[in-house]
Each structure stands twice: as structure tokens, then as C-alpha cells.
Amino acid sequence: MNKTIGMLAHVDAGKTTFAEQLLYHTKSIRTRGRVDHQDAFMDSHDIERARGITVFAGQAVMPYNGSTYYLLDTPGHADFSAEMERALRTMDYAVLLLSAVEGVQGHTETVWQLLRRYGVPTFFFINKTDRAGADVQRVTEEIRSLLTPDVVDLTDPAAEIADSEAGERNTGSSEAEAAEEGRSGLDLSSSAARPLPPVTLSDALKTFLAERDEPLLEGYLDDRLTEHEWTEALIRLIREGRVYPCLHGSALLDIGVADFLRKFDRLTVTPYAAANEDEDTRKPFAGRVYKIGHDENGTRLTYIKALQGSIGVREFAEYVDRNGDAEPKSMREEKITGIRIYSGDRYTQVDRAYAGELFAVTGLTEAQAGEGIGDALDEVVPFEMTPTLTASVAFPRELPVKDVLRIFRMLEAEDPALGVLWEEELQQLQIRVMGAIQLEVLSAVLRERFGLNVTFGAPEILYRETIAAPMTGYGHFEPLRHYAEVHLEIEPGERGSGVVFEDACHADDLPVGYRNLVGQHVTEREHHGLLTGSPLTDVKVTLLTGRAHNKHTHGGDFREATLRALRQGLEQADNILLEPCYRFRIRAEAEHLGRLMHDVQQAHGIFDPPELSETHLLLTGTVPAASFMNYAVELASYTRGKGMLSLTYGGYRPCHNAGEVIERRGYDKNADPLYTSSSIFCAKGAGYSVPWDEAEAAMHLL
Numbered sequence: 001m002n003k004t005i006g007m008l009a010h011v012d013a014g015k016t017t018f019a020e021q022l023l024y025h026t027k028s029i030r031t032r033g034r035v036d037h038q039d040a041f042m043d044s045h046d047i048e049r050a051r052g053i054t055v056f057a058g059q060a061v062m063p064y065n066g067s068t069y070y071l072l073d074t075p076g077h078a079d080f081s082a083e084m085e086r087a088l089r090t091m092d093y094a095v096l097l098l099s100a101v102e103g104v105q106g107h108t109e110t111v112w113q114l115l116r117r118y119g120v121p122t123f124f125f126i127n128k129t130d131r132a133g134a135d136v137q138r139v140t141e142e143i144r145s146l147l148t149p150d151v152v153d154l155t156d157p158a159a160e161i162a163d164s165e166a167g168e169r170n171t172g173s174s175e176a177e178a179a180e181e182g183r184s185g186l187d188l189s190s191s192a193a194r195p196l197p198p199v200t201l202s203d204a205l206k207t208f209l210a211e212r213d214e215p216l217l218e219g220y221l222d223d224r225l226t227e228h229e230w231t232e233a234l235i236r237l238i239r240e241g242r243v244y245p246c247l248h249g250s251a252l253l254d255i256g257v258a259d260f261l262r263k264f265d266r267l268t269v270t271p272y273a274a275a276n277e278d279e280d281t282r283k284p285f286a287g288r289v290y291k292i293g294h295d296e297n298g299t300r301l302t303y304i305k306a307l308q309g310s311i312g313v314r315e316f317a318e319y320v321d322r323n324g325d326a327e328p329k330s331m332r333e334e335k336i337t338g339i340r341i342y343s344g345d346r347y348t349q350v351d352r353a354y355a356g357e358l359f360a361v362t363g364l365t366e367a368q369a370g371e372g373i374g375d376a377l378d379e380v381v382p383f384e385m386t387p388t389l390t391a392s393v394a395f396p397r398e399l400p401v402k403d404v405l406r407i408f409r410m411l412e413a414e415d416p417a418l419g420v421l422w423e424e425e426l427q428q429l430q431i432r433v434m435g436a437i438q439l440e441v442l443s444a445v446l447r448e449r450f451g452l453n454v455t456f457g458a459p460e461i462l463y464r465e466t467i468a469a470p471m472t473g474y475g476h477f478e479p480l481r482h483y484a485e486v487h488l489e490i491e492p493g494e495r496g497s498g499v500v501f502e503d504a505c506h507a508d509d510l511p512v513g514y515r516n517l518v519g520q521h522v523t524e525r526e527h528h529g530l531l532t533g534s535p536l537t538d539v540k541v542t543l544l545t546g547r548a549h550n551k552h553t554h555g556g557d558f559r560e561a562t563l564r565a566l567r568q569g570l571e572q573a574d575n576i577l578l579e580p581c582y583r584f585r586i587r588a589e590a591e592h593l594g595r596l597m598h599d600v601q602q603a604h605g606i607f608d609p610p611e612l613s614e615t616h617l618l619l620t621g622t623v624p625a626a627s628f629m630n631y632a633v634e635l636a637s638y639t640r641g642k643g644m645l646s647l648t649y650g651g652y653r654p655c656h657n658a659g660e661v662i663e664r665r666g667y668d669k670n671a672d673p674l675y676t677s678s679s680i681f682c683a684k685g686a687g688y689s690v691p692w693d694e695a696e697a698a699m700h701l702l
Contacts, residue, residue: 001270004072021257089305289302408420467573467574470492501522580649582649
């Protein structure tokens, strides 16, 4: 069967080294690389090898015991959490690595919360047991107390796979060589039919499982379950996320890796049969886009996890065109021109891809990460990891702007969180980032991949603006031989909703083509707020009415009228400055409770009632990103490195120091070249301007 597994961890826990060992044990690579030697198979980019960290979610294919594994090595640094989260949606199982010395760390908790959000069955592997200070028992207790009480130790003799001919079915070198080229080429028809050996569980482990499943408890008390039934029960509980197996060893010294692989293979199942066994290949294709990339020739690659059926070259793939202006969104159908199975930086061209496989296709021009393909056309679920910082981009002015924008648009397609924004009138380029390390890596990517030398401004908090109460805005644009009038109702929306447009204009007032133009101009870009010029958000804009002229109205007229109506409404409104917040989880020794509560209050955050044990505490809550983004260093200082901070995006809230931010930004709403709140009317063959506070009285439709 096909299985997708992901490697996740806090940075430097040994994910890449562990992945190298798995590839070596399955004969997918001939020699084991090392991160410190800059020759790891999974770190295929020069930037990753130079820095010794995983930046991009790499993938490899490995055969083992009749199954084909698609291995994903995800970034462990918090700055690249968005890349890690995009990979999560493809995983059938995850392996969460922890250091036997450091144990559960701040980012480990963040990863764990994301795994639970997406419901990914998870195995733990406690790594680096060879290091001084390693304590497997302590780390296991940390997992049990800080992450989940349902962790279970599967090291021998707690669980042993019975020795049998069926227990070892690895494929040997010939299939491994095929896997290195991208696809295993295994004939699974005979091996899949062999009976699998049971896992012999200890009495303590059986008791642990019975306590978590009532039907299993009845069989346990009656002592009527066979070893095969216990094995199937363990597989089911793992798959349902009710039990989390844990093993340990040293990836660097290859201790415990083979045992982990053997047990992982036996205790994991997926609904994806091998290609020649898949009875569902006749079903309509369904897949999920998890990544966008470009090859060395600039060809756009759309990475897909196949969920059902199969798809071949020269067949058509259907997905929602989310770049279109129509509501509801129209469908786009494009031909697949090529299918590639990637393993590291190498790939094999194939004619068809099947359910459970990870592959890249060429030919799809607009599909986005998270997008459903074919029969998986459900709504895109928003990603949890959202940047809270923005940075300006300075590039050599002798370079054509369109070429620089083309490069950044390519990077934005690969990382949607980048949020590239070009201000034409101001000639400014801005991006959104998770942190300073991401900017350093991005600078190296631009230099090495595109030969583009850029510098970035210091990252700043990404503020937003909204309004407190409904308001009607009026816009009129009527210089000589032009005409358009628009009336918009602007009202507060739900937090996180962005800018939503609704058409309530009667067809007798304005033709549908012009009404669509108004909707397009409302949603085509982010609009400046009046307080700091930050993006407007969380508002619902409704077109009430409008007017056009049969002879003098042009398409651009409605853009002018719409933007003026929007701005005129904001001039009347009670504007609110919003700031990004973090949801935080702090674990520390109980003695630091007073200091922690004081620090959160000083940072203008709010916290839930603390959870206390005899020795430790857990404090959760919400705090402004601006006042807490560097708190990890302070926490480590006064807790002597024992405090643990986990931060995730917590949405936008009213800014705690709005006056200070507004003064510091110094935005002049009347000097913004992109926007004006005045309207243009015509008299005696000449246009004249009417200020926003007088425009309503001059409107033709009132």
C-alpha cells in the first residue's frame, strides 16, 4: 500500500538524520549522509546544506515490506512553520522527534497542536539517547504530562513482532534502485497476500489499551483475544488518534531505527492500495494540492496528494478558479502535460499517478496550495500559521519592475503566506514574513536562484484597520466625457473575514457588468485605512445603487467611483486600529507564576486561569505580537532555560497602543496618492472636486 509519513520536530532534534537512516535501511540510498557533512539526501538545496537546517519540505520515496512510503522531511525552525503546515495535510502518519536531552521544547508544542488540529496519527521517537544527559524516562514523562497522556512505550519487550517469513519482506537492491529513480516498481501481488505476523504485547500494554476502548476491555476481562486481534486493536487505536506509540534510539549511531521501522510498518495502514491492486482506480480522481514549485527552467510544478482514483498525462484536471472575479467561483479545467515522482532532487516521469501517491504535475497554471482537484472540490481550509510581520524590499532600480515582480510572484505561488504587495504609485514592494531568519534565507534564494540582489527593511508588525459601526459611502466620478456614481454600505464584519462584497443593487439601476466591476474593485486589492494606511479588513461592503451613462461611462470610471465611495465612508466612520496577537502556552516551574502573570499583564495580554501541579504550571492566553515576540529570550533567562514558550497566530484585536502607533507611522490620509475621498462632478464642461463632507448632498441618486 502507499503511505505518506512526515518527519516533524523542534529544530536540531535530528529529523533529517533520522530520515537518512530510514532511507538507508530500505535501500533507497546507498550511503547515509549527514547534516554536518552537508551531504544529506533530504537537504537537497545548497541553502539547507550551508545552514545545516531544513528550510523546504523535502520528499523521498522508499519501498519496504511491500509498501511504498512517501517520506516528507519538514522544517523545524519556527520561521518556516507555514511550509511545515502545508505538508501536514498530505500525511497519513507523522513521526514527532524529540531530543532525549532537551525533551519537549516550545516549538514541539506548536507542532503537536497542529498535528491534533489536522487529526494526523502520530508516532514519537526520542532521539539522541547516546548524548550525555539523555534521559528517556524523563522525556517520556514530559510527553505524557505536556502533550498527551495516551503515549505508550513500544520498545522491547513491551511489543515484539513475532519472527516469521512474512515478517521480513524488504525488497532488495533492484527495487531500491528503482525507488531511487522515483517509483519502486514492486510486484506486490504475491507479498500482500502473505499473512502478517502479530505483535506480541506485554500485559501492561494490553491493560493500557483496554482502558481506552470499551469493547477491547470486555475481551481483555474475558481473556478471549488472540495476538492478531490485539494487534488489529492497536492499529485501530493508533489510526484513530487514541494511542500514540513511542520508541527511542540514536539516529546518528543507527540505534533503534530498524526496530522503529519494522514496528511502524506493521502498525500503520492506509486505504491506498498499490497501483495494480487498487480496485478504486475507476473512481473519479480526487487530489489535494500541497505545494507549488518551479524547476530549473521555470516550469510551474503543482504537487498533489492523490486521494482517490488515478490520473494520467493528457487527461484533464478540474479545480476552482479562485483568481476569477465571478461569484460563485467558476471552474477551471486544464490538461496534465507531465507527471513527475520526486525523490530528493531527482524525479522520474510517469504516465499515471494513483491514490496515495505524492507527485508533481505540469500544465496547471492557477491551482493553489490547499486546493482540491477533481472530486475533492471542498472549501479551502485556512492555514493556522500566519505571518505577523511585514518587510519592505529594496532592489536595484535599474532592474525592470515587471521582472522583479515576476520573480516575487513565483515565490508567492510557492509560499502563499508571503503576501507580495506592490504599490504602483509609491513604487514600493512589501512582503510578509514569520521572522528575520526567513528574510536571510529569502535573500539567499533570490541571489542563488535568480541572480537578484535585494535588501530588506527591518521587519515591522503588520497592523490592520477596521470600523466600529455601519456607514454609507458615496463616490461620484464625472470629469468631462466620463460618468459613474456608486453608493456603498460599509459595515463591520467578523474577525478574520477580510473584505467581503455583496451586491444589493437592483438590475434596473445598474447593468450587471458594471455591478461586477464594482465588486472586482472592492476585492482586487487591499485598501488603505485612514489611521496608519494599514490594510482594511473585517468589513462587509454592499453595493446599494449606482448609475452609469449610456455614452460617457467607461470601465475605469467605476474604479474611481468605487474607491472614492469606500474612502468617503471611512471618513465618516469610527476607525479602529487592529494588531496581530499570539496565542501563547507557557510551561515553567510553579515558583515563576507571579512573574509570568505580571509579564503578560505588562504586555497587555490576557490569560486563562493557570493550571498548577505540585511543581509546574501551565499558563495560556492571548497577547499582542508587538510586545511578546522577543519574550522567549527573557523567559529562558529567568527560568534558567527550563521555561517553555509556544506561540501560534491568535488573530487580530484592537491595538493596545493605537495612539502611539498612529503617531509613529505618521500617515497623512490626505496625501495618499492611491486614494482620495473627494468626488468629481461636472459643470459648464469642466470637472470640479467636492470634499468628502459635502459629497453626499451633491449625489445624483439622492
